[in-house]
Amino acid sequence: MRRADTELMDHIKESTLPVSNNGTRWMGVGHSNAQDSSTAGAEAAKEALRGDDPKILVVFCSDSYDLQALADAINKESGDVPLIGCSTAGEIATNGPAQTSVVVTALGGSGFSVSTRAAMEVSSRLREAGAEVAECLEDVNERPHRVLMLLTDGLAGDQQEIVRGAYGVVGAEVPLVGGCAGDDLKMKSTRQLWGNRVLGDAIVAAAIGSHAPIGIGVRHGWMKVGEPMLVTKSGNNRVYSLDDQPALDVYLERLDAPKEARTDPVAFTNFALTHPLGLSGRSGEPHVRFIGEANFEDRSLGCIAEVPQSALVWFMEGDEQSVLHATDAACAEALESLHGQQPLGMFAFDCIARRGVLGDPGITREIERVAGHAAGAPVAGFYTYGEIARTHGISGFHNQTLVVLAVS
Amino acid sequence: MVTPSTDWSTHQLAEFLAAVSSFKDEPSASRGAIERAAEAFEAEVGAIVRDGSVVASVGFPARRVPADRLVSLAEGVRQNTMIPGVGVCSVIVVPIEDGQPAKLILARAGESDFTVQERNLLRGMARVLALTLTMLERQRLLDRLSRIQRSISHRAPLQEVLDSITAGASELMGVEVAGLRVVDPADPAYSLIVSTSGVSDEVLESIRRTPIGEGAGGRAIVEEGLVIIDSYETASDAVPGFVAHHLQVAMAAPVYENGVVAGSLVVASYKQDRRFNESEQEALLALAEHASLALTDAKTVDAMREAQHSKDMFLAMVSHELKTPLTVMMGALRTLQVHGADLPEELSNEMLEAGWKRGKELERLIDRLLQGARAELAGAEEEVLVVDLITEAVRGFEHSRAVDVKDAPDVLVRMDRHAVLEVLGILLENAVAHSPGHGEVSVEAHVTGSELAVCVSNPGSLPEDLDSDSLFLPFQRGSAVRSSGVGLGLYIAGRVADSVDGRISVESEDGQVRFTLQVPVRTTADVLDRPSLP
Numbered sequence: 001m002r003r004a005d006t007e008l009m010d011h012i013k014e015s016t017l018p019v020s021n022n023g024t025r026w027m028g029v030g031h032s033n034a035q036d037s038s039t040a041g042a043e044a045a046k047e048a049l050r051g052d053d054p055k056i057l058v059v060f061c062s063d064s065y066d067l068q069a070l071a072d073a074i075n076k077e078s079g080d081v082p083l084i085g086c087s088t089a090g091e092i093a094t095n096g097p098a099q100t101s102v103v104v105t106a107l108g109g110s111g112f113s114v115s116t117r118a119a120m121e122v123s124s125r126l127r128e129a130g131a132e133v134a135e136c137l138e139d140v141n142e143r144p145h146r147v148l149m150l151l152t153d154g155l156a157g158d159q160q161e162i163v164r165g166a167y168g169v170v171g172a173e174v175p176l177v178g179g180c181a182g183d184d185l186k187m188k189s190t191r192q193l194w195g196n197r198v199l200g201d202a203i204v205a206a207a208i209g210s211h212a213p214i215g216i217g218v219r220h221g222w223m224k225v226g227e228p229m230l231v232t233k234s235g236n237n238r239v240y241s242l243d244d245q246p247a248l249d250v251y252l253e254r255l256d257a258p259k260e261a262r263t264d265p266v267a268f269t270n271f272a273l274t275h276p277l278g279l280s281g282r283s284g285e286p287h288v289r290f291i292g293e294a295n296f297e298d299r300s301l302g303c304i305a306e307v308p309q310s311a312l313v314w315f316m317e318g319d320e321q322s323v324l325h326a327t328d329a330a331c332a333e334a335l336e337s338l339h340g341q342q343p344l345g346m347f348a349f350d351c352i353a354r355r356g357v358l359g360d361p362g363i364t365r366e367i368e369r370v371a372g373h374a375a376g377a378p379v380a381g382f383y384t385y386g387e388i389a390r391t392h393g394i395s396g397f398h399n400q401t402l403v404v405l406a407v408s
Numbered sequence: 409m410v411t412p413s414t415d416w417s418t419h420q421l422a423e424f425l426a427a428v429s430s431f432k433d434e435p436s437a438s439r440g441a442i443e444r445a446a447e448a449f450e451a452e453v454g455a456i457v458r459d460g461s462v463v464a465s466v467g468f469p470a471r472r473v474p475a476d477r478l479v480s481l482a483e484g485v486r487q488n489t490m491i492p493g494v495g496v497c498s499v500i501v502v503p504i505e506d507g508q509p510a511k512l513i514l515a516r517a518g519e520s521d522f523t524v525q526e527r528n529l530l531r532g533m534a535r536v537l538a539l540t541l542t543m544l545e546r547q548r549l550l551d552r553l554s555r556i557q558r559s560i561s562h563r564a565p566l567q568e569v570l571d572s573i574t575a576g577a578s579e580l581m582g583v584e585v586a587g588l589r590v591v592d593p594a595d596p597a598y599s600l601i602v603s604t605s606g607v608s609d610e611v612l613e614s615i616r617r618t619p620i621g622e623g624a625g626g627r628a629i630v631e632e633g634l635v636i637i638d639s640y641e642t643a644s645d646a647v648p649g650f651v652a653h654h655l656q657v658a659m660a661a662p663v664y665e666n667g668v669v670a671g672s673l674v675v676a677s678y679k680q681d682r683r684f685n686e687s688e689q690e691a692l693l694a695l696a697e698h699a700s701l702a703l704t705d706a707k708t709v710d711a712m713r714e715a716q717h718s719k720d721m722f723l724a725m726v727s728h729e730l731k732t733p734l735t736v737m738m739g740a741l742r743t744l745q746v747h748g749a750d751l752p753e754e755l756s757n758e759m760l761e762a763g764w765k766r767g768k769e770l771e772r773l774i775d776r777l778l779q780g781a782r783a784e785l786a787g788a789e790e791e792v793l794v795v796d797l798i799t800e801a802v803r804g805f806e807h808s809r810a811v812d813v814k815d816a817p818d819v820l821v822r823m824d825r826h827a828v829l830e831v832l833g834i835l836l837e838n839a840v841a842h843s844p845g846h847g848e849v850s851v852e853a854h855v856t857g858s859e860l861a862v863c864v865s866n867p868g869s870l871p872e873d874l875d876s877d878s879l880f881l882p883f884q885r886g887s888a889v890r891s892s893g894v895g896l897g898l899y900i901a902g903r904v905a906d907s908v909d910g911r912i913s914v915e916s917e918d919g920q921v922r923f924t925l926q927v928p929v930r931t932t933a934d935v936l937d938r939p940s941l942p
Contacts, residue, residue, distance in 0.1 A: 130469075166441060171469035172452035172517075173493030280419060281448050312423035392517055394443065394467060395452035 003079070006236040008166035019059025025111035025212065027345035027407055030377035031093035033101035034293035037066040041073030044104035049078055054108035056116065056206055058347075059193055060092075060382035061102035061136025063183045067191050067198045074104060077198050080352040081106070082116045084204040085193035086306070089352040091180030091287060092381035094371055097355075097363045105347070105380040107407070113115040113209040115139030118194035120202050121156045123156040130165025135204035136246075137170050143209025146174045147216070147405065152203045153190050154385030158237055162203060163388060163396040170269045175216050177392045177405045178205075179349035179384035180304065187269070187292060190385070212408040215337030220288050220351075220401040221326025222316035224278055226254060234309045239277070242313070246299030248250045251275075251291075255315055267293050273356035276400045277307060290353055290386065290399035304386045305397050316400075327366050327402055331373035334406040336390075346374045348381030349403040355383055370404065417529040420448040424533050434544045438464035441537040442512070448533075449526060450518040452494045456537075457482035458510040459679055467515075469495070475564045478686065482511040489688035491515050499524060504533045505538040506772060512537065542687055545580070549691045552576040556698045566706040570603040573673065578605040581688050581696075588663065588699060589625040590615065590671035590746055599626055599671060614649030624660035628672035630717070634689055635660050640676070650676065660697035665703040673699050724850050736766045788931075792825045798853050801832040805840060805849070813868045814852040821860060821929035826909045828927060832862060832911070834901040835923045839866035842921070860929045863922055870916040879914060900926075 030047025034040040040061075048057065061070060067087065075083065091103045094370040107114065117136040119129035130150075137148055148170055152162055159180060166176055181190035191201040207216070218407050229250065233240040242250040252262055255275050260267035262324055269292065278286035307313065336345060348370050355363050388402040390396025427444050429882075431437035438456050443466050445453040453467030453592040454480045462475045474492055482501055497515035500522040512534045515700065522530075556576065559569050559886070570588050578586035585607040592598040598617050601607075607615070620626050622645055627635040637643045640655045650658070660678035662669050673696040676686075677680045684692075740759040748756065798816040805811050832851075839849045847867035854861050856933030868881070882900035905912050 135470075137469075168466065169470045171472070172467040172491075173469065205584055282420075282448065308423040309426040310419065312419040392454060394446045394449070 004159045010310040015299045015307070017244075022248055023109075023111075025107070025210065025344060025407075027378060028106045028108075029224055029380045030104045030106075031091070031095065031098065031101060031346060031380075032097060035100075037069040038073040039062035041063060041070040041104075042077050043076035043294075045074040045106075047400060048104040048106040049081075049108075051106070051108045051219050052075065052330035053110060053359060054078060054106045055112045056107050056114040056208070056381070057081055057085070057103065058105040058118075058206070059083060060088050060380065061085065061193075061389050062091065062100040063087035063128065063191055064100050065102065067193065070171040071193050071196050071198060076104075078127075080195070082114055082206070083193060083195055084116050084149070084151055084206045085336075086179075086181035086382070087183055087191040088382035089185050090383035092367055092370075092379065092383070093348060094379040095379075096367045097360075101233060102239050103380050105345070106377075107208065107354055111211040111338045112209075114138040115144050115207045116194065116205065117207075118192070118202055118204045119198070122153065122203050122230075123201050126157050126159070127165035128163035129170075130358070134163075134169035136205060137174060137207040137311045140207045143211065145210045145212060145214050145241060147214045148176050148207050149176055149206045149208060150178035150203060151205070151389050152178070152180050152386075152388070153192060153201050154182065155187065155190055156163040156201055156305055159386050159388070160305045160395075163390060164394075166205075167275040167390060167394055167396065172394070174294045175214070176396050177216055177347075177349070177390075177403060178388040179382065179403065180386035181389075182352060182383060182385045183268070185352060187207055187268045192355075208407075210407070213338045214408070215334040215343075215392050215406040217333030217335075217404040217406070218387075218391070218398060218401060219326035219330040219333070220285060220354075220398070221324075221329075221398055222276060222288050222312045222319075222334045223276060223322055224286065224314040224317045225275075226313050226315060228280070228314050229311055230311055231307055231311045234307050234311075237303050237306060238280065238295075239303065239307050240298070240337070247297070247300040249371030250302060251294075251315065263296070265293060265296075267283040272301075273353040274318065274354060276316045277301075277303070278309070278316040280312045280314075286314065286316070287395065288398065288400040289313075290351065292385075293407045308403060318354075320358055320362050321358050323362075324369060325365060326370050328373070330349050330402045331370055331406075334404040335373060338406055338408045339353055343374055343377045343406045343408055345378040345407055346379070347404075347405040347407070348369060348379060348383075349384050349387045349389075351382060351402070352383040352401065353400040354384065368382050376407075417525055417532075420529055421536070423533045427537050428536055428540050429543075431540070431544075434541055434548070435464070435541050437537070437544055439466070441533070441540070441681055442466050442553050442635040444535050445512065445530065446514055446751055449500075449514050449516060449522070452489055452497070454512070454514045456504065456506075456510065456512055456642040458681060460498050463510070477581065478513060481513055481515075486521055488521075491514070494608065499926075502527070502534045504534045504541075505685075506635070508907065509683075514873070517869060545687060545691075547693065549580055553694060553698060555700070556695075559707055560698070560702050564683075566702060567603065569702040569706075570699065573695055573702065574603045574605040577673060577675050577692060577695050580691055581675050581684070583675045585658075585676040585678075587674045588671060589618075589629070589660075589674065590703075591620065591629065596620070596683070599629060600626035602671075608791070611649055611653055614652070615647050618649075619646050623650065623674070624676070625672040628660035628662045628674075629669055632662050634693060636689075638683065654678060656680055659686070659689065659691045659692055663696050663703065664700040665707060670698075670703055672696070676788070704851075707931075730756050734766070734770065737763045737770075742771075757913060788824065789822050790825050791820055791822050793820055793857060794853050797825065797828065798832075798851060801829055802836065802851060805836050810835070810848045812850040813850055814850050816851075816853045818854055819855045820930070821855060821862065821931055823929040824926060826910045826926070828860075828862075829903050831901045831904050831925050832864070832896045835862075835864040835912075835925065837903075838897055838923070839921070840868060842868050844868060855929065855931070858928055858930060859926055861924055861926045863924045866923045867919055867922050868921050869919065870914065870921055880912065 028048040028050040030044035032040040032043035043210045052120040058261050092096045093103045117133040117137040119132045120127035167353045183190050192199045192204045194204045239247040261271040272291040277289040287301045288308050293303050387398040387403040422442050428441045431440050442454040442464050455465040462478050465473050489499050494517050499515045501511050501513050558836040574586040574588050584606045587601050588603040589599040590602050592600050601616050621630045623635045624635045636659045640646050655676050660672045660674040663671040684790050740763040795816040795818050804813045843866040849866045852863050880898050911925050915922050
């Protein structure tokens, strides 16, 4: 164990257990909301690096920081342990949700193998870039349990293409997990971290191999509202018409949207956060598509991933009860896959839209529930613009969803 | 307002159609189809297997696709199997097109079988994929054909065009062998391979020249239609060279040149169970049509090049022939102009005589050129006594050479007198020009039935480097010929004879060259029976 730095403890609630160790594997989580980028990076890294032989750091941070200074401070602290990370729409640590902060997670010990990869300028070649980063899985092939974690630029285009590209390389044997970087809902640009580099329009990936099981849970808890509609025209992540009517008009009318959401882009996005689209699936929950913005000229809706033409869709709504129920279900599903092993820690990739439904008190209760499922093991995560989880079938991209990764 | 059905499979099929039909080429459509199908069925892995190989797959790590396993799944009827990396899976296999060996396979983790509704949906998706692939295949064919058309219209060398057709046939149909056969010009009972794709040197040697009627290619030439041989190894009319290498199936379409069958375009495969579907048959016919176009066009191009070559030769010779006498005339005139008063009268006369002769030469040359231009314009028929016609023809030659009229019947016939006189004039002039020394030129005429034959003979022989047909082509002169001229005489004679339905033949034996003009005439009896046309 590393020596605890008492100065750091001011920023950490006493109730948290930032590190978990079972002998050959450990996971530590550090969280800092210091305003200075270097200080925040150093604090969070120190707190996370509580074990020997760290294999990887995963960093989730606000884009309000000087990300280069933050990354340099973390790398200085870790001695250049492999690192992936991204900017967020809010951070999650064991002690609860936060904003304008940084969360650093460290995985270490001989029981883990890790390899990282980054792909740049991905928006014009999403599938190819997804395949490119997935190649790092080869480096951890000797481990019986593996997962590929992807952190992507959620504003770079159809994220399902990235997942398809990665799936084409890793195949059905290895699950995919991760999320789309955010920018505190400014919807302008996001950042990805890889080693000491700060990237944009990029994908960073970590192949994590372990001696012990790794579990993934996926749920959203949204419910269909009203009658289904046909997507009569769509393309390039936009929905132009529903039932042959301009999509925006159908959306505003059917949901009886407030007046300001009908003209103001910011008000629209806030409204849309809690009213996504649902796509019919063969079984289980409908797939949810986050509506990020609307074009008030051509009356179309902009989504983070493809909404196929001819698809049957519903508008969706959620309430605190349904969303929190989904949180429990996702955690239980992830833990179930550990086959009785205790979790070393849990990652949460939680859609920013759920935060919109739950409100600030609600998201605190949500993370408390996640921490409760972790049973004392640390929790790290971020509020995302899209979530990645492929455990069965081949569809792996989600919206307005909570994805939980449990590491044992 | 649309009231959409909430039936899951209906919308999956509509989504699948929208997605798959947006792909631009066959590999991405195949891959996209299998992905979208797997997404819809929540299946972990999927594949398209065709002709014993995996065309597209999803869900297997890169470079670790269990091809053998998938091929055996495609052939089998098992519903549950172990898939590497996934575990026990429920498997569904549907044909992509009825009667075709291509199959679409999905495998989903768990042991619960695919439902009847799912099976129906997947069949629908397979049909959508088949239609998309057919459409893309057609598009690819059109692209290939337009490239071939461009190379033809850009006058690419014929071999290059033919090679691109055989390569295109091989690529479009995904076969290992493609070739183009043409009828052997030396022996039309055989055909020769002129372009191949995917044929080894060893095989090529054994199939280079094969009898017409043998193999799909040989049969397509005889039958002038599409020929398919499915069980090649046991076919009675197969090419032995291919049988020895276990060819399984061959298809050929005839290739034409100016509407006459000239060869065939052949595609073939060594793969067992390979069959050529309807769209492949259409594609081969379309490619064969383009090969026909290329062959016909190449002939036209050759003719144009030949014409261009002739024109160049013509200009060179004519300019020489015009220039030489002109130079002599100009020189003589200039000498007379400058020194005329000082020249002895004898020399002045000699110069005037030379100028006159050269002027006559020029006149004759120009007449010939003009005659050539108007050779098709036959004149009017008139009644003439054959003996008078021959007398008139030889007049003018007698002063330079002994011309012996051996026979000329006193028969009244009706014919184009002007045209016949023109031909005879050229034949006599030719005879005089090509008789060594003062050899005698003889003429004899006969009327047999409704044909007049006039023979003009002179001592000598035909040029060794020209055959009898070449003598009648323009600008053709034997290399040993010393007389001046541009080689237009016999060409013009031939064309004038043609214009009155006559013909000229030539033979050479016993030191004599003998040109014979045969023209149809109408005798008095004919005229009485059938009044002449106005």
